[in-house]
Amino acid sequence: MTRNADKSEQIVETQARALLEACSLHFAYPAAKNATEVVRGATLAIERGTLAALIGANGSGKSSLVRLLAGILTPRSGEIFFDGEPLSAIEPRKRAMRIAYVPQTINSVFPFTALEVVLTGRSPYAGRFRFETNRDQEIAREALAAVDALHLAPRSVMELSGGERQMVALARALAQQPQCLLLDEPSSALDLKHRAALIRHLRRLRDEQGMTALVVTHDLGLLDPAFDVVLAMRCGEIVARGAPAEVLRDETLAEIYGDAQIRARRVFDRTFVWSEL
């Protein structure tokens, strides 16, 4: 596990390999008066083909960090690198062909069909005044099939369950044919079966396509052994990084969540996490 102190060494060490890197990012929402920064010097590196989890207490800046990495928000200072190239120098549509963002859910007020939603993932590839081609249609269907959701294609997203919407959101991201997926609390609305299915899909994408993914999650119980690496955030900074079994330890969790009641034990090659009441 790498602590804050030797963060810079870590970056130098991984520079050759890391697909997504961020160096001392700072961000505050401009609308808030005397805004306190929600991201304060976050630095991270995610290697190609890894499944990374981002954990941390509510309000620790996880969602903001992911939005910064997705290019939805622009950092106040600091730089993000994708494959060694500064993210700010990549044209937004080109960026969308490499990095895909998966929101918590799809909250459309219009009855778009699932296929229409997934097809919007092809928009970075299409001209402004062009509709999707037959090839785009094929890719969108394949993306739905990859998450076992092809049967949802003609249905309105307004009628879908939380789990189904999540799959459609993931399929749209896959239709972008990105190298890296950023998922913001995808499992928050899902039951255990669908949470496991989501992680299974992500692992398969990693194994078959070498996909890189960063997943914001509160599901500490599913981290080990599902993820390759766990990053932990506290007060806008990355405070811990390592394999799940290394991060999920009593003293580290106490530091991340500021709560000494959280326990983690390794049983059956898995780490179980709970809190004393």
Add this chain to the structure above:
Amino acid sequence: MKRRREDYIQTGGTEDALAASAETIATAADVSTSRKRFRVALALLFLFLILSAAISLSVGYQTLNFSALKTDATARLVFFQLRLPRVILAAIVGASLAMVGAALQALFRNPLAEPLTLGVSGGGALGAGLAIAFGLGARVAGVPLVFLAAFAGAGVSVVLVYRLARTGGAVVLPGALLLAGVVINVVAASGVVLIQYLTDYTRALQILRWTIGSLDVVGFDLVWRMLIFLVPGWIVLLFVARDLHLLAIDEETAAALGVNVRRSERLVYIASSLIVGTTVAVGGTIGFVGLIVPHAVRLLFGEDVRVVLPCSFLLGAAFLMLADAVARTATGMGELPVGVITALAGGPLFLWLLRRQQRYSAM
């Protein structure tokens, strides 16, 4: 689907789901693409537009008589200087309002948004009222001052309403949006009444006649002047149609997909204000065209905003031509303001949509 059945079952799918998905793949393949739907929609709507134009041109105080048109100079004058310009005015006003309604609905992710409900028309009316009271007939570079004032009023409203309804992040509160629109409408309407009381009699009468809203026009002079404003507005809205399509689903993902959200918003504000200001300055507030038409288009041709915008344009033109034809002939004596016809049709639709939306949000 290229994956093998064994793979599917191994990865957590069930036999039933496999059978079910095999069935739906077949139907999914039949789902027509936006492109196909767009072509069919354009063809149908063009036909309907021509039909509507023919009906609207032939009915009126005197039914159109082709033989009289050839021989009688007065009949020719009436047709070419009164009826034809009026029908064309109805078409461009209807097309404009409908397309703005479709754009605002997508931008605000609110099916109840349209120039009237958001207070854009109200703001435009106040601006135009002020212009009539102070500088009637004045022109800046050949452009009536009323247009510019209405544009400014509409612009202030659209920005104000959005600022009021937007929370810190990307969320636009749908209730706050409509309430802000209602308040702006009430304030603007009171402002117009106040102006009527404060100005002299003739101008007050002019304002009154104009607030009722009418598509009465003589010759093409005014139509050309309007087009100077409207055509750029139309082009801008069609230019951002793709961005609006993505924004209608979700603002954050639209940004992640490469949409410059702030720029698209500003373009829609400017284009909508320009279009609504111009139409309000000429025809008064004609409500609900921007609500009825986009919803009809969605029901007929689906949700894709890139289809909905241009189709709303065509159907809006046809709709207001027909509404105006009804307004001209319904009573048998004199004419009704066309806004009365559109409000009578649009009000109930608004209430129905409101009820349906409540049902959805309760789910």
